[in-house]
Amino acid sequence: MAKLIETEEENLLAEAARSLLDKSAPLSHLRHMRDSGARSDPALWQEMVAAGWAGVLIPEAAGGVDMGHAAAHVLAREMGRTLTVSPFLSTAVMAATLLRQFDDATTKARLEKIASGGLTYAFALDETAKFAPDSIQLTAKKRGNGYTLNGKKRFVVDGCDADRILILAESEEGPCLFDFANTATKGLQRDALEMIDSRDAADLTFDEVEVTGDALLGAAGAGYDILKPALEAGQAALAAETVGLSQAAFDLTSSYLKERKQFGTTIGSFQALQHRAAHLWCEIELTKSAVLNAGRVLDETPKEARLAVSVAKARATDTAQKSVQEGVQMHGGIGMTDAFDMGFYMKRARVAAEWLGDYGYHAGIVAQLRGF
Amino acid sequence: MATVEDHTPPTSEDFRHEIRNWLQQNCPAEMRDGAAGEDSICWGGSTWEFTSEAQKDWLERCAARGLTVPTWPKAYGGAGFSRDQDKILKEEMQAIGARVPLQSFGIWMLGPALLKFGSEEQKQQYLPPIARGEIRWCQGYSEPGAGSDLAGVQCHAADQGDTWLVNGQKIWTSYADRADWIFALLRTDREAKKHLGISFVLIDMRSEGVSTRPIQLISGASPFCETFFDNVTVPKQQVVGTINRGWDVAKYLLTHEREMISSGGNAMGTGRALGAVLSESETGQGDPVLRGGAMRAEVDSLAFEMTLERYKDQAEGGQGVGDASAMLKYMGTELNKQRLELVMEAEGSAALTWGETPASAWLRTKANSIEGGTSEVMLSIISRRILNLPG
Numbered sequence: 001m002a003k004l005i006e007t008e009e010e011n012l013l014a015e016a017a018r019s020l021l022d023k024s025a026p027l028s029h030l031r032h033m034r035d036s037g038a039r040s041d042p043a044l045w046q047e048m049v050a051a052g053w054a055g056v057l058i059p060e061a062a063g064g065v066d067m068g069h070a071a072a073h074v075l076a077r078e079m080g081r082t083l084t085v086s087p088f089l090s091t092a093v094m095a096a097t098l099l100r101q102f103d104d105a106t107t108k109a110r111l112e113k114i115a116s117g118g119l120t121y122a123f124a125l126d127e128t129a130k131f132a133p134d135s136i137q138l139t140a141k142k143r144g145n146g147y148t149l150n151g152k153k154r155f156v157v158d159g160c161d162a163d164r165i166l167i168l169a170e171s172e173e174g175p176c177l178f179d180f181a182n183t184a185t186k187g188l189q190r191d192a193l194e195m196i197d198s199r200d201a202a203d204l205t206f207d208e209v210e211v212t213g214d215a216l217l218g219a220a221g222a223g224y225d226i227l228k229p230a231l232e233a234g235q236a237a238l239a240a241e242t243v244g245l246s247q248a249a250f251d252l253t254s255s256y257l258k259e260r261k262q263f264g265t266t267i268g269s270f271q272a273l274q275h276r277a278a279h280l281w282c283e284i285e286l287t288k289s290a291v292l293n294a295g296r297v298l299d300e301t302p303k304e305a306r307l308a309v310s311v312a313k314a315r316a317t318d319t320a321q322k323s324v325q326e327g328v329q330m331h332g333g334i335g336m337t338d339a340f341d342m343g344f345y346m347k348r349a350r351v352a353a354e355w356l357g358d359y360g361y362h363a364g365i366v367a368q369l370r371g372f
Numbered sequence: 373m374a375t376v377e378d379h380t381p382p383t384s385e386d387f388r389h390e391i392r393n394w395l396q397q398n399c400p401a402e403m404r405d406g407a408a409g410e411d412s413i414c415w416g417g418s419t420w421e422f423t424s425e426a427q428k429d430w431l432e433r434c435a436a437r438g439l440t441v442p443t444w445p446k447a448y449g450g451a452g453f454s455r456d457q458d459k460i461l462k463e464e465m466q467a468i469g470a471r472v473p474l475q476s477f478g479i480w481m482l483g484p485a486l487l488k489f490g491s492e493e494q495k496q497q498y499l500p501p502i503a504r505g506e507i508r509w510c511q512g513y514s515e516p517g518a519g520s521d522l523a524g525v526q527c528h529a530a531d532q533g534d535t536w537l538v539n540g541q542k543i544w545t546s547y548a549d550r551a552d553w554i555f556a557l558l559r560t561d562r563e564a565k566k567h568l569g570i571s572f573v574l575i576d577m578r579s580e581g582v583s584t585r586p587i588q589l590i591s592g593a594s595p596f597c598e599t600f601f602d603n604v605t606v607p608k609q610q611v612v613g614t615i616n617r618g619w620d621v622a623k624y625l626l627t628h629e630r631e632m633i634s635s636g637g638n639a640m641g642t643g644r645a646l647g648a649v650l651s652e653s654e655t656g657q658g659d660p661v662l663r664g665g666a667m668r669a670e671v672d673s674l675a676f677e678m679t680l681e682r683y684k685d686q687a688e689g690g691q692g693v694g695d696a697s698a699m700l701k702y703m704g705t706e707l708n709k710q711r712l713e714l715v716m717e718a719e720g721s722a723a724l725t726w727g728e729t730p731a732s733a734w735l736r737t738k739a740n741s742i743e744g745g746t747s748e749v750m751l752s753i754i755s756r757r758i759l760n761l762p763g
Contacts, residue, residue: 004682005689254759269762274755281754282699289678311674318671363667370670371647372663 001300004292010074013067017078020051025084027341033085034198040161045086049117053088057096057233062111064096069233070295073240077291080244083348085199087120090158093237095121095166098230102218110164110179122162122182123230124153124204131357133168133231134224138206140169140176145213147171147178149206157355159202160192166217166227174221178211185209197344197351229302232309235356236294239309239316242352243291246284246316246323249345253277253327273330280326287312287319307369314362320349387457391464398433399470400426406469410593413475417508418552427471434473435504441479444487448495449503455688477546478502478509481625482555485572489613489621498574510577512542512556512599513622520749522557522626523566523619527601529558529573536560536573538581538604544743548584548597551577561616572618574610581605591735592726627694629744630701646670646711653718666714672707679703695757702750705740712737 006014024047033041048054056072058064072093079088091114099107099114113119125133138151149169159165159182167178182190187209193201218226254277257268267273294312297305324346328335335342353359403426405412414420414427422428434440437451442458444450453461465472483502486495501507518524527540542548542556554575561569575582581604586594613621646666683693683700693700712734716723723729741747755761 003685003689004678005685005691254761257761266762271752274759274761275748275751277759277761278751278754281759282703285696285699286672286675286679286703289682290675292682293678307674311671311678314671315675363671366671366674367647367663367667372650372666 002296004289004296006074006292010071013071014074014078016051017053017075018081020047021078021082021084025079025082025086027083027344030083030085030198030344031341039085039192039195039198039200040087040158041085044084045120046117048086048088049115054092054117055096055115056092057100058092058111058115059100062100062108063115064111068295069236069298070292072233072237073291073295076237076240077244077247080241080246081248083197083245083248083344087158087162089234089237089241090122090162091120094123094230094234097233098166098217098226101226101229106214119164120158120162122156122158122165123234124156124159124165124167125356126155127151127153129154131354131361133227136168136170136175138167138169140171140178140211142172143210147176147211147213147216149178149209149211151206153204153206155193155354156202156204158200159204160190160200162200165204168223168227171220175223175227176220177217177223177226178215179217180211180215195351196347198347199351231356232302232305233298235313235362236291236298236305236309238352238356239287239294239312240291242316242320242349243284243287245345245349245352246287246320249320249323249327249342249349250277250280250284252342252345253280253323253330256331267330276326277330280322283319283322287315290315307366310357310362310365310369313357314359314366317353317359317362320345321353324349384456384460388460388464391461394437395464395468395470398430398437399465399468400430402426403430403471403473404469405471407471412471414471414473414505415476415508415547415550416474416505417476417550418506419550420505420508430471431473431505438503440474440505441483441503444483444499444503448487448499455684474505476502476505476508477511477551478507481511481629482509482574484628485555485612485621485625488624489572493609494574494612507552508547508550510545510548510551510554510597510599512545512548512554512575514544515541516543520746522622523570525557525559525570527556527558528562529560529571529606531560532605534608536606536608538573538575538601538606540601542599542601543587544596545584545599546595546597548577548599549586553577554582554599555612557618557622560618564616567619569616570618570622571615572612572621573606574612575601575604575606579604579606589736589739591732593732593736626745627697630697630750646673646714649715650718654720654722662714662717666718669707669710669714673711676703676707695753698745698750698753698758701744702741702747702754705737706747708740709737 025044052065053075055064056067056075059066076089079086096111096114099111110119125131127137138149138153140147140149153167156165162182165180165182167180169176169178187207189205191203193203195201257273257277258266260267290312294305294308297308324342327342328346331340331342334340402424414431438446438449439451439461441450442453442461443455446452479502483499486498513522515525515527517526527542529536529538538558545554548554554577556573556575557570558573559569560571581602583600584597587596587598588594646669650666680700683696687693712730715730716734719730723731726732756763
């Protein structure tokens with residue numbers, strides 16, 4: 001396996017990403033979006049598209065740059081630092097990974113459209129308050145050449161503004177995945193959610209919604225198998241984003257420890273805080289390794305990535321929560337104010353923890369793969 | 373036929389093939405049981421009693437090929453392997469469950485210190501007997517009054533012209549009662565600042581005036597001793613590095629020791645995977661609290677192993693691990709302690725007797741976060757040297 005250190009290429013990519021994000025999407029941008037009621041920023045996405053980010057996992061033949069998962073993780077991590085809102089994860093990571101399994105003309109055209117910034121995707125997966133893609137209740141009933149969908153999807157990230165939605169449904173032939181235009185459709189009710197992280201998410205209710213046969217991706221019954229690589233790619237990239245978040249929250253805290261004076265001295269000279277900060281740094285180090293490893297495994301032996309991905313997502317979830325909780329506590333009162341940024345990190349960490357499987361879900365997979 | 377010893381093969385696959393053949397031909401069947409526990413270790417030394425003919429053969433065959441210290445130069449008893457080659461050797465040994473032929477403080481600690489700070493004469497004199505397992509070394513660092521504050525050592529070496537006259541006491545000297553020689557931190561200048569008056573000195577344990585007394589631990593074992601020096605005469609040339617700059621050598625070795633303790637962390641104790649312990653225990657699977665703890669420990673251990681891998685890759689890329697070894701030591705030992713707590717819990721009352729139970733290993737792990745620098749010292753190193761928090 002390639003070494004667990006970042007390559008020169010990856011370092012350059014990170015630098016380029018940082019300079020774009022610091023200019024066009026610093027954390028103050030998210031604050032501004034929240035205050036003005038915007039849940040997405042199409043102009044910012046076009047900037048990322050121009051930098052090639054939308055095509056990071058799309059084959060060159062379909063207009064992408066095909067740099068691989070480790071590179072996608074570098075971008076996700078940098079976006080985690082600045083809490084940048086974009087369709088990157090759902091579209092450039094998950095949808096691209098999913099669609100590139102097919103080589104028909106329609107799919108190729110969609111990949112091209114993603115890479116050129118003309119198409120975004122959301123995934124409709126959850127049906128309860130927890131991620132459980134292997135127990136789906138939303139039904140797809142065969143009707144002539146097409147299907148009729150009935151049921152409810154919750155917490156559909158990017159569900160309001162994405163151009164298309166990939167829906168996991170249960171049919172008589174087993175799980176099916178539908179690729180569906182996210183426009184006004186008879187029987188489809190879309191409820192925008194007012195999320196704590198100020199991002200786009202929706203609940204979708206399907207009441208006798210009719211879809212044509214060509215909306216079905218791959219074979220009927222193979223929905224979950226087709227979805228799996230996209231889920232793993234998304235989970236790992238979300239772990240990378242969350243590491244960026246943990247590091248940024250930690251950097252804020254560590255600077256504050258060096259500035260803030262109480263009892264006539266900087267609070268960072270108190271051992272009670274030093275040891276907690278040092279422990280947190282250690283936690284972040286371990287999580288960085290897990291994310292690096294997941295990227296390498298996804299690029300080299302994607303069929304064996306399950307363990308690496310779940311270790312990364314579990315660790316990233318846990319570390320981010322520690323980082324933001326310690327962040328608020330060590331900042332004291334100012335950490336609780338809306339005027340200060342730590343709250344934004346805390347809210348995003350909470351949402352990222354639940355999306356695509358929480359700590360328990362991924363630790364459970366690890367336990368299972370390790371024989372207990 | 374080409375041998376491991378006389379050339380560096382063109383590709384790593386050829387190299388792996390050669391190593392595999394050599395192991396097949398030379399590793400005795402009894403040495404392929406994958407044992408890594410305290411009882412299976414070959415420590416070597418002049419008083420060593422081999423537990424079997426196979427253990428003796430295995431050591432001699434490996435030593436003849438330089439495989440007890442694969443990365444040391446051939447001139448000093450090693451095989452001159454690169455880190456990649458060393459990794460291949462370890463993988464191939466692991467694949468057949470081969471025991472480590474020889475373990476010692478000479479290999480882990482004194483060797484690296486001599487390779488970096490020793491004179492050519494010292495390297496020639498001391499390294500080959502370590503590689504062959506003929507001389508067993510112990511480490512004389514801590515004193516009753518200098519534990520976490522190691523630079524406060526008081527054990528004194530008085531300048532007698534051509535010799536030192538050593539008086540004082542060391543404590544926690546691992547296996548001093550079975551060692552042939554000791555490498556010790558001695559106070560050679562009482563007037564200088566405490567870090568600048570220490571020398572790194574090699575002392576023959578058979579010298580007149582050296583005595584040892586084992587310390588019994590809560591685990592029942594006595595791996596550590598108190599060591600006393602009563603008017604011991606030591607030749608001047610047995611100082612490694614510059615006189616009064618022994619702290620540089622000590623710091624280098626402590627970094628090395630931390631990496632060693634952390635990487636050995638998971639092999640300590642019972643050496644069995646947590647999953648196996650849990651699924652075979654009478655109670656393990658049914659207890660949701662225990663299962664939750666084990667899941668967390670497993671996630672953390674895997675991330676820790678990836679971190680060891682990442683740091684090794686960094687070191688190979690020329691970026692030393694440096695102060696971050698404090699993190700490896702801290703996290704590795706804490707995770708290992710936690711793991712043995714879970715093992716004890718999984719085995720319930722079946723683990724509460726001495727003998728073939730994890731009890732002794734569980735108790736022994738409690739020292740992991742004390743020896744080689746406590747967890748608290750590690751956290752202080754991280755906060756000062758890595759996070760640059762005001763000290």
